[in-house]
Amino acid sequence: MESFSTHTGIVATLNRSNVDTDQIIPKQFLKSIQRTGYGPNAFFDWRYTDDGKPNTDFELNDPRFAGRSILATRNNFGCGSSREHAVWALVQDGYRVIIAPWKEVNGERVPGFADIFRSNATKNGLLTVELSEEEIEQIFSAVASNLGQVATVDLPSQKITFQEPNALVFGFDIDKGSKERLLEGLDDIALTLQYEEDITRFETSYDPYIPVES
Amino acid sequence: MRELADGSTLLYIDRHLVHEVTSPQAFEGLRLSGRKIRRPELTFSTMDHNVPTTEDRMDIKDPVSRAQVEALSQNCEDYGVTLFKIGDRRQGIVHMIGPELGLTLPGMTIVCGDSHTSTHGAFGALAFGIGTSEVEHVLVTQTLNQRKPRTYKVEFTGTPGPRIFSKDFVLKLIGTIGTAGGTGHVFEYCGEAVSALSMEARMSICNMSIEAGARAGMIAPDETTYAYIAAENRPYAPKGDQLDRAIAYWKTLPSDDDAAYDRTLTIDTSRIAPQVTWGNNPGMVIDIDQPIPEPDSLAGYSRADVENALAYMGLAPGTFLTDVPVDVVFIGSCTNARIEDLRLVAEILKGRKKADHVQLLIVPGSQQVREQAEAEGLPEIFKAAGGEWRYAGCSMCLGMNPDQLRPQQRCASTSNRNFEGRQGKGGRTHLVSPQMAAAAAVAGKFFDIRKWPET
Numbered sequence: 001m002e003s004f005s006t007h008t009g010i011v012a013t014l015n016r017s018n019v020d021t022d023q024i025i026p027k028q029f030l031k032s033i034q035r036t037g038y039g040p041n042a043f044f045d046w047r048y049t050d051d052g053k054p055n056t057d058f059e060l061n062d063p064r065f066a067g068r069s070i071l072a073t074r075n076n077f078g079c080g081s082s083r084e085h086a087v088w089a090l091v092q093d094g095y096r097v098i099i100a101p102w103k104e105v106n107g108e109r110v111p112g113f114a115d116i117f118r119s120n121a122t123k124n125g126l127l128t129v130e131l132s133e134e135e136i137e138q139i140f141s142a143v144a145s146n147l148g149q150v151a152t153v154d155l156p157s158q159k160i161t162f163q164e165p166n167a168l169v170f171g172f173d174i175d176k177g178s179k180e181r182l183l184e185g186l187d188d189i190a191l192t193l194q195y196e197e198d199i200t201r202f203e204t205s206y207d208p209y210i211p212v213e214s
Numbered sequence: 215m216r217e218l219a220d221g222s223t224l225l226y227i228d229r230h231l232v233h234e235v236t237s238p239q240a241f242e243g244l245r246l247s248g249r250k251i252r253r254p255e256l257t258f259s260t261m262d263h264n265v266p267t268t269e270d271r272m273d274i275k276d277p278v279s280r281a282q283v284e285a286l287s288q289n290c291e292d293y294g295v296t297l298f299k300i301g302d303r304r305q306g307i308v309h310m311i312g313p314e315l316g317l318t319l320p321g322m323t324i325v326c327g328d329s330h331t332s333t334h335g336a337f338g339a340l341a342f343g344i345g346t347s348e349v350e351h352v353l354v355t356q357t358l359n360q361r362k363p364r365t366y367k368v369e370f371t372g373t374p375g376p377r378i379f380s381k382d383f384v385l386k387l388i389g390t391i392g393t394a395g396g397t398g399h400v401f402e403y404c405g406e407a408v409s410a411l412s413m414e415a416r417m418s419i420c421n422m423s424i425e426a427g428a429r430a431g432m433i434a435p436d437e438t439t440y441a442y443i444a445a446e447n448r449p450y451a452p453k454g455d456q457l458d459r460a461i462a463y464w465k466t467l468p469s470d471d472d473a474a475y476d477r478t479l480t481i482d483t484s485r486i487a488p489q490v491t492w493g494n495n496p497g498m499v500i501d502i503d504q505p506i507p508e509p510d511s512l513a514g515y516s517r518a519d520v521e522n523a524l525a526y527m528g529l530a531p532g533t534f535l536t537d538v539p540v541d542v543v544f545i546g547s548c549t550n551a552r553i554e555d556l557r558l559v560a561e562i563l564k565g566r567k568k569a570d571h572v573q574l575l576i577v578p579g580s581q582q583v584r585e586q587a588e589a590e591g592l593p594e595i596f597k598a599a600g601g602e603w604r605y606a607g608c609s610m611c612l613g614m615n616p617d618q619l620r621p622q623q624r625c626a627s628t629s630n631r632n633f634e635g636r637q638g639k640g641g642r643t644h645l646v647s648p649q650m651a652a653a654a655a656v657a658g659k660f661f662d663i664r665k666w667p668e669t
Contacts (some may be wrong), residue, residue, distance in 0.1 A: 017519055018393055018495050022633040027614045031264065031278040033238035033285045045635045074516075076394035079427065079495075080633060082329040083236065084345035105514065108477065111397045115429050116329060120345035175361070177220030188347070189249070192355045195216060195224060199252075199357060202215045202226055 002125025003185025009069030017074035021086035039092030078117025142166035236327030240350035267604035306580025316451025338435035370407035372484035385489035396428030434468035493523035550628035551579030562652035569658030
């Protein structure tokens with residue numbers, strides 16, 4: 001798995017909430033049996049016009065976002081389909097970090113990312129960062145006012161630092177397991193196989209109604 | 215199975231369901247690493263997303279789709295996985311065939327590289343969708359590393375009015391809490407309105423748990439569950455003494471009456487009206503007799519979100535959907551393509567014709583449902599109404615096969631997602647119950663099913 005420690009790059013913004021994985025990588029690209037080749041098709045329906053040219057109305061096609069690698073967006077990013085192709089597409093399109101806000105609804109905290117997307121992202125070295133809605137507003141303002149705004153995302157210290165003139169610093173939370181896996185780029189399967197004896201012991205001690213075709 | 219140092223749990227997986235779209239890269243991973251499938255006998259596979267649903271379905275004309283389907287055949291053969299391929303009478307949408315074949319049982323952990331795996335929770339199984347890296351992980355280790363989710367009790371009380379279905383229950387839930395309202399949680403659906411439902415109707419609710427953000431949604435097993443599992447034609451379900459022992463165990467599974475949940479919500483089903491989505495996510499839903507909302511009036515959405523949705527859908531605020539014509543009616547998908555759904559559709563279509571301008575597609579979720587419908591004479595009713603009676607597959611739910619909307623076509627659909635482009639680029643999807651869809655086909659526009667003439 002790809003590791004993640006520190007990354008510095010240009011920040012782009014996508015002012016949409018509930019961006020679903022059907023938007024991130026549309027259905028026709030899921031027919032591929034490869035793990036690569038998805039990058040140019042990220043956000044395909046928004047990104048290109050019907051004749052295949054870049055859609056100038058789409059925010060991420062703004063020339064000042066050229067070379068961006070950090071995406072700040074709105075709540076519930078990556079909802080819907082479990083397709084890991086969405087994460088492959090973002091990574092192959094150059095994104096290393098996605099930032100989305102959690103929000104409070106009726107006193108409850110609604111996460112910034114959908115569960116399956118976040119799990120898939122971690123397995124591909126794509127860092128998902130949750131900030132508050134106020135902090136995301138600050139990022140949107142900073143990016144709007146400063147062409148090619150650059151930020152550094154530091155996973156060991158769990159901090160995002162925006163460079164001058166918008167010198168902003170945000171701390172973020174991440175669970176211990178995901179942080180370790182990202183920092184070390186560990187192979188999840190190899191990690192689990194360390195417990196193979198436990199798995200075998202469990203299998204031999206347990207009656208799971210194994211299918212017996214009648 | 216085991217707690218790990220980082221606070222997560224290594225969870226043993228009892229059933230792993232596999233389809234052609236999210237598995238090829240996982241099998242490729244096995245080839246590259248030289249690893250084997252740990253328990254191929256717990257792994258079952260079918261073809262559903264890419265398969266055409268027309269008479270000539272065996273001949274997949276799209277070479278990319280064909281290559282993906284062929285890759286699954288080859289992978290299953292190479293690794294010893296049972297596969298129900300096109301042409302097999304057990305083939306169908308993966309979430310249809312698990313329950314049908316008796317693979318889905320209470321108390322199990324079930325995963326599949328597909329977010330609608332939540333469907334199987336209707337049996338009191340912990341069932342959830344996973345990504346392709348996790349598919350590979352399960353193939354090799356038969357386990358998954360998971361954090362314990364929070365719990366969310368959703369109680370459906372009361373007695374629903376006539377022609378209000380479980381699809382309306384779950385759309386109402388999603389409209390109430392939003393598409394991220396359940397993120398990080400597992401739902402447990404309960405209450406007298408759930409207990410009164412058939413297994414088919416329960417599956418429709420659990421299926422759409424993910425549309426409210428929850429990876430899984432469960433219903434405690436009861437006599438309805440046991441009767442479904444004990445029915446004929448469930449070759450992988452326990453039988454005789456084994457079934458008796460299994461039921462004795464399953465009776466220990468339901469939550470205690472005084473169980474504590476992280477969150478709870480109660481919805482009175484007697485107050486639920488027929489639901490119809492108007493926007494580009496399943497939480498953008500209204501009662502059929504409500505107008506399309508104003509951009510500033512919608513809690514939980516920014517003005518830009520609502521304006522984007524209205525522009526994509528070609529709708530103006532204040533419009534009533536009962537005044538809006540539909541071009542296509544799609545009855546199918548892992549949400550609503552079970553035999554009970556088709557019977558409900560037949561009840562509406564019997565002796566009637568679809569509106570001339572409407573294309574009406576009726577796609578059974580599995581070949582077994584197709585056979586059952588034929589035994590009951592349902593296709594004759596569908597065809598007499600001007601509908602197209604198809605073979606099993608995901609069909610127009612997600613347009614990975616020839617069944618797709620054209621740009622700007624408006625569809626009343628019994629599926630689960632109204633995301634932009636989901637049913638075809640530029641297509642406009644409105645999610646409804648099967649009877650609402652059938653009525654729209656006849657009326658040529660959305661129709662309040664409560665006003666359907668009783669015959």
